Amino acid sequence: MWTKLDCYPCFLKQALSALKRSNLSEEKKIEIIRKSAEYISTLSPTESPAYNTYLTFKKIYEMADLKDPYYEEKKHYNNLALKLYDTLKNIVETSKDPLYTAIKVAIAGNIIDLGILDISKLNLREYIKDIINTPLAIDHYHYFKQELEETDEILYLLDNAGEIVFDRILIEELSKTKNIISVVNEYPIINDAILEDAIEVGLNKYSKVITTGSGSVGKPPELGSKEYQDIFCNAKLIISKGQANYEGLEGRGYNIFFLLKAKCEIVAKNLDVNEGDSVFLYEKANQKRL
Amino acid sequence: MWTKLDCYPCFLKQALSALKRSNLSEEKKIEIIRKSAEYISTLSPTESPAYNTYLTFKKIYEMADLKDPYYEEKKHYNNLALKLYDTLKNIVETSKDPLYTAIKVAIAGNIIDLGILDISKLNLREYIKDIINTPLAIDHYHYFKQELEETDEILYLLDNAGEIVFDRILIEELSKTKNIISVVNEYPIINDAILEDAIEVGLNKYSKVITTGSGSVGKPPELGSKEYQDIFCNAKLIISKGQANYEGLEGRGYNIFFLLKAKCEIVAKNLDVNEGDSVFLYEKANQKRL
Numbered sequence: 001m002w003t004k005l006d007c008y009p010c011f012l013k014q015a016l017s018a019l020k021r022s023n024l025s026e027e028k029k030i031e032i033i034r035k036s037a038e039y040i041s042t043l044s045p046t047e048s049p050a051y052n053t054y055l056t057f058k059k060i061y062e063m064a065d066l067k068d069p070y071y072e073e074k075k076h077y078n079n080l081a082l083k084l085y086d087t088l089k090n091i092v093e094t095s096k097d098p099l100y101t102a103i104k105v106a107i108a109g110n111i112i113d114l115g116i117l118d119i120s121k122l123n124l125r126e127y128i129k130d131i132i133n134t135p136l137a138i139d140h141y142h143y144f145k146q147e148l149e150e151t152d153e154i155l156y157l158l159d160n161a162g163e164i165v166f167d168r169i170l171i172e173e174l175s176k177t178k179n180i181i182s183v184v185n186e187y188p189i190i191n192d193a194i195l196e197d198a199i200e201v202g203l204n205k206y207s208k209v210i211t212t213g214s215g216s217v218g219k220p221p222e223l224g225s226k227e228y229q230d231i232f233c234n235a236k237l238i239i240s241k242g243q244a245n246y247e248g249l250e251g252r253g254y255n256i257f258f259l260l261k262a263k264c265e266i267v268a269k270n271l272d273v274n275e276g277d278s279v280f281l282y283e284k285a286n287q288k289r290l
Numbered sequence: 291m292w293t294k295l296d297c298y299p300c301f302l303k304q305a306l307s308a309l310k311r312s313n314l315s316e317e318k319k320i321e322i323i324r325k326s327a328e329y330i331s332t333l334s335p336t337e338s339p340a341y342n343t344y345l346t347f348k349k350i351y352e353m354a355d356l357k358d359p360y361y362e363e364k365k366h367y368n369n370l371a372l373k374l375y376d377t378l379k380n381i382v383e384t385s386k387d388p389l390y391t392a393i394k395v396a397i398a399g400n401i402i403d404l405g406i407l408d409i410s411k412l413n414l415r416e417y418i419k420d421i422i423n424t425p426l427a428i429d430h431y432h433y434f435k436q437e438l439e440e441t442d443e444i445l446y447l448l449d450n451a452g453e454i455v456f457d458r459i460l461i462e463e464l465s466k467t468k469n470i471i472s473v474v475n476e477y478p479i480i481n482d483a484i485l486e487d488a489i490e491v492g493l494n495k496y497s498k499v500i501t502t503g504s505g506s507v508g509k510p511p512e513l514g515s516k517e518y519q520d521i522f523c524n525a526k527l528i529i530s531k532g533q534a535n536y537e538g539l540e541g542r543g544y545n546i547f548f549l550l551k552a553k554c555e556i557v558a559k560n561l562d563v564n565e566g567d568s569v570f571l572y573e574k575a576n577q578k579r580l
């Protein structure tokens with residue numbers, strides 16, 4: 001999807017969020033936020049919001065000399081989510097359809113997104129229960145079951161640290177019958193999971209873990225390494241987690257199951273669902289929408 | 291107060307809010323929001339947020355050829371508030387201290403601010419009850435009672451359409467013993483009340499109504515007409531309503547009673563209160579803080 005009108009103030013809000021995590025003086029931060037506003041004015045509306053978010057963060061990281069400003073928070077949310085692991089696992093194992101429940105658990109994890117939402121005050125346990133008890137606004141589980149029968153391998157594009165514990169629950173279920181390749185970023189950007197996080201939450205025990213070779217927001221092949229591009233383009237079944245991956249990959253003619261919460265009005269509108277809705281959307285290769 | 295780091299994304303958000311009320315094409319709006327981002331990068335941190343908001347809106351109005359994009363909403367909130375008039379009046383008249391209650395009613399009205407908050411889903415009646423039952427975070431009513439004894443005239447700087455019905459309740463109380471001069475903007479900006487609104491809600495029956503001679507955000511004398519400057523500078527007692535007036539007038543050595551809700555984190559911090567708190571603050575001329 002392309003960048004919309006509402007995305008521009010959101011880019012600047014996200015720039016602020018990164019900037020607040022730096023140790024620079026208030027004056028220097030103001031200088032950088034002003035430069036960021038100028039930079040944001042150059043971002044093209046015919047790129048995806050995720051790509052423009054990537055450019056914005058890259059610029060902010062450069063200007064504020066930030067390496068991994070969300071590092072501590074990523075550790076915090078990995079630990080927090082790991083503490084929920086037994087509860088999540090139990091919910092899945094005692095459910096009527098563990099695979100379907102694991103999909104809902106994975107979507108529930110998508111709330112951990114420091115770029116957009118402040119989840120520090122959220123009661124995660126209550127929230128997860130709510131998600132699991134609420135029907136998906138788009139539910140292509142039946143297609144997923146069909147496609148699963150056609151393949152023995154799944155490429156799973158991960159999203160944020162912390163959230164990846166929720167993905168692990170789904171990956172564990174899938175790994176009972178399929179080979180899974182999990183994809184994380186090579187370099188830190190916002191709170192996106194990198195290899196260190198994947199290993200921290202034990203994803204390597206249930207899947208191969210590869211990186212995109214880059215530090216992009218979302219994991220479109222064109223921003224990744226040649227190796228990632230090959231794996232992506234040869235994948236038979238892709239699960240794409242989160243909003244940034246959706247923004248950057250939808251409507252481009254790939255065969256993808258998108259698993260996400262619509263966390264902003266613009267993405268919700270693009271999906272024709274309500275803000276906050278949970279979505280399990282199948283886009284088939286022959287349904288090019290761009 | 292000066293513009294803070296957090297204000298810059300807020301300026302762009304406010305630009306978007308005005309732009310959404312235009313009939314331009316999505317492409318044209320995107321072009322303007324990008325130009326707005328560039329413009330915002332030029333705004334000085336040593337001006338008040340209200341002044342920079344004013345510059346932002348002026349620029350957006352120019353670029354999008356907007357005259358009074360909040361016109362219908364202003365009428366809507368005038369009408370909505372007028373429907374609450376009897377209830378508000380009754381609350382004040384049956385209270386132990388009608389003047390004090392009228393002050394709280396006036397603060398409650400400060401929620402009607404389309405620039406910052408979306409109040410379309412707010413239950414106004416419940417909200418007003420809450421405000422009246424909650425102590426003020428800063429309460430300089432005792433100073434106000436003292437200062438009232440020293441003067442026979444009050445200059446009352448009004449804020450938004452709709453909200454001015456709540457101010458009318460206070461102005462009615464004050465007008466029982468004092469002469470009141472109410473101040474509105476000359477030209478429309480956001481949902482600030484202009485003369486038409488003041489007359490629509492009957493403020494002219496209880497006070498003289500003058501305009502600033504300008505269409506600024508907030509009513510600092512330097513942006514107004516010579517006539518307004520003279521009245522402002524000779525006023526013995528000023529009541530300043532709302533956040534924009536506070537941003538533009540606090541700490542400048544004027545004798546002012548500020549009546550507002552702290553609607554954003556930055557203003558709350560400047561006041562040393564919590565976001566959402568209600569404030570009745572006296573700043574005395576000899577307490578220069580700038």
